[in-house]
Amino acid sequence: MSLRDLLLLYCVVGVACAIAVLRRAPATTARSLASAAATVPLWPLWAPFALASSQPRPRPPRSGDAAPLDGGALARIERALAEAVDAVAGTPMSEVFTRAVAARIAAEVGRVAVRLDELRALERRTGLDADASARRLRDLEAQGAPERAVATARLQHESLSRLGQLRAADAQALEELADLLEALRTQLLLARYAGSSAEGADAIVGEVWARLEGLGAAFDPGPERCT
Amino acid sequence: MSGVDVALFNRILRAPSEVARDCRDEHDVAPMAAHALLAIVLGATLFGAAVGSWHGGAQIPLAGGKLALVTVGTLAVCAPAFYAIAAVFGRPWSLRTVVSLVLVAGARFSLVLLAATPVLWLTVNLGAGYHLVKVVAALAYALAGLTALTLLLRGLGDGPGKKATMTLFIGVFLMVGGQAAWVLRPYIGDPEQSDLPVLTREREGGMAYQVWLSVQQLGRPAPKSAP
Numbered sequence: 001m002s003l004r005d006l007l008l009l010y011c012v013v014g015v016a017c018a019i020a021v022l023r024r025a026p027a028t029t030a031r032s033l034a035s036a037a038a039t040v041p042l043w044p045l046w047a048p049f050a051l052a053s054s055q056p057r058p059r060p061p062r063s064g065d066a067a068p069l070d071g072g073a074l075a076r077i078e079r080a081l082a083e084a085v086d087a088v089a090g091t092p093m094s095e096v097f098t099r100a101v102a103a104r105i106a107a108e109v110g111r112v113a114v115r116l117d118e119l120r121a122l123e124r125r126t127g128l129d130a131d132a133s134a135r136r137l138r139d140l141e142a143q144g145a146p147e148r149a150v151a152t153a154r155l156q157h158e159s160l161s162r163l164g165q166l167r168a169a170d171a172q173a174l175e176e177l178a179d180l181l182e183a184l185r186t187q188l189l190l191a192r193y194a195g196s197s198a199e200g201a202d203a204i205v206g207e208v209w210a211r212l213e214g215l216g217a218a219f220d221p222g223p224e225r226c227t
Numbered sequence: 228m229s230g231v232d233v234a235l236f237n238r239i240l241r242a243p244s245e246v247a248r249d250c251r252d253e254h255d256v257a258p259m260a261a262h263a264l265l266a267i268v269l270g271a272t273l274f275g276a277a278v279g280s281w282h283g284g285a286q287i288p289l290a291g292g293k294l295a296l297v298t299v300g301t302l303a304v305c306a307p308a309f310y311a312i313a314a315v316f317g318r319p320w321s322l323r324t325v326v327s328l329v330l331v332a333g334a335r336f337s338l339v340l341l342a343a344t345p346v347l348w349l350t351v352n353l354g355a356g357y358h359l360v361k362v363v364a365a366l367a368y369a370l371a372g373l374t375a376l377t378l379l380l381r382g383l384g385d386g387p388g389k390k391a392t393m394t395l396f397i398g399v400f401l402m403v404g405g406q407a408a409w410v411l412r413p414y415i416g417d418p419e420q421s422d423l424p425v426l427t428r429e430r431e432g433g434m435a436y437q438v439w440l441s442v443q444q445l446g447r448p449a450p451k452s453a454p
Contacts, residue, residue: 038264044303045264045330048323049257135245139234142241 014040021050073174077109080181087188097188097205108212109177112170119167130164133157177211180204235262239334239378246331247382251320256327263327263334267302270337270344271295274367275414277347281360282416286423293411301404302333305396308403312395316388328382336375343367357418364415402435 001009018036025032035050081102088094137153184204235258239246250256272291279290310325350363379396383389408414416423 042264042299042303044306045299045326046260048326049260052257052323135238138242139237142237143234 011040014043017043017047017051021047024051073171073178074109074113076178077174077181078106080178080185081106084181084185084188087185087192091192093188093191097184101205105181105208105212109174112174116167116170116174119163130157130160133160173211177208180208180211184208231265232258232262235259236266236334236338239263239266239331240338243335243378244381247328247378247384250327250331250382251324251384253321253323253327256323260327260330263330264299266334266341267298267330267337268295270334270339270341271298274337274340274344274347274364277344277351278360278364278414279416280348281351281355281357282423286413286416289425290414293414297404297407297411298333298337301400301407302329304403304407305329305400308399309396312392312399313383316392316395317386318383318388318392328379332375332378332382335378336371339371339374340367343370357415360415406435 018039021036021039022028022032025035035046039046039050084097085099085102088097133153133156137150137157140150140153187204239262246259249259272295274291275294276287276291278294279286279288306326306329307322309329310320310322313320313325347360347363347367351360355363376393376397380389380393383392410426412427413423
């Protein structure tokens with residue numbers, strides 16, 4: 001195959017890609033025409049982008065993001081609570097850890113989880129992104145934008161960062177609460193079958209309420225809780 | 228591309244880790260690719276024009292156009308190879324991810340060339356000789372290549388097969404780029420020739436063949452002078 005044949009083949013593929021770009025575009029605009037024209041000579045480099053969907057791909061979760069709650073900490077908490085209630089049934093410990101206490105813990109945890117899900121949904125809907133706001137702030141500073149614009153961008157970035165930190169901390173706290181409730185269930189099972197003291201369980205129940213207080217305080221003061 | 232976003236060029240130069248991460252996540256890669264292509268063409272053309280200015284006249288636009296063609300052509304040929312190499316060594320990324328990484332690395336390369344263009348132009352205008360201009364251009368190329376390499380390294384991230392992937396990337400790029408540049412020479416122009424051809428017409432067997440011939444010559448004794 002000569003160089004001329006190779007160039008001809010290259011152009012044929014380029015024209016085919018350009019036609020595909022035009023057909024894929026929702027409307028024939030100057031932008032889509034420019035994209036198609038660029039595709040003819042640059043198809044190996046431009047076609048993967050020109051032929052891709054125009055919808056931006058959602059940003060995947062990063063290390064600073066809170067872990068999703070569904071099926072994780074919530075399920076563990078519900079299971080541990082149910083097993084703890086079963087463990088104390090018919091024993092003196094049922095006075096320490098009643099079904100009503102378990103229900104109140106579950107209600108508090110559910111309330112926090114709902115608020116976290118709302119924040120997550122809000123972020124997805126509005127595109128609130130601390131990384132994007134950081135980039136915007138850096139760009140404004142690099143361009144020498146007016147101080148007022150930089151201050152607004154800084155405020156936006158700090159607020160988003162704080163919100164992200166709160167979400168991450170609360171999600172982490174729910175995970176730790178799940179661990180604690182699993183420890184409580186094990187302690188109650190030990191007390192039931194080994195006849196050991198329930199002092200350990202008492203301490204854990206107190207710790208559970210303290211954790212729940214901390215979680216609720218992140219959002220609002222909330223009602224007075226049972227101790 | 229609705230307009231040129233200078234901040235994006237700034238990010239490519241100043242925040243390579245962030246840009247590489249966005250490429251891996253396929254986050255806003257289409258505008259990034261468009262800007263990268265623009266930077267590649269612009270940077271290579273202006274640097275090539277500065278190289279061609281040593282000879283002057285028609286060599287200025289010719290060298291500019293040829294250098295842009297060499298850069299874009301090399302990236303177009305290398306991108307699919309990079310895609311395959313990355314996949315073989317444990318990075319089964321999408322073609323868009325690989326091409327966007329290659330393009331932003333190419334853009335970084337061309338932006339550094341663009342920054343070096345005034346230095347080269349000044350060297351030519353101060354009456355530098357053929358060999359000095361060649362050395363200055365080669366140094367600018369080496370510096371640009373190193374900056375592009377750092378972005379690619381960040382793009383590869385941590386994990387097994389990083390060294391092998393990078394070594395093969397560099398090998399493929401040097402072979403393809405070297406051959407493309409060889410085919411489209413001259414750029415500076417032979418000082419002995421007043422009327423430069425657009426392309427060198429001698430059939431010399433390509434860059435790799437010439438390197439092989441030179442290696443063969445190394446082992447042979449120097450020809451004796453006639454009595």
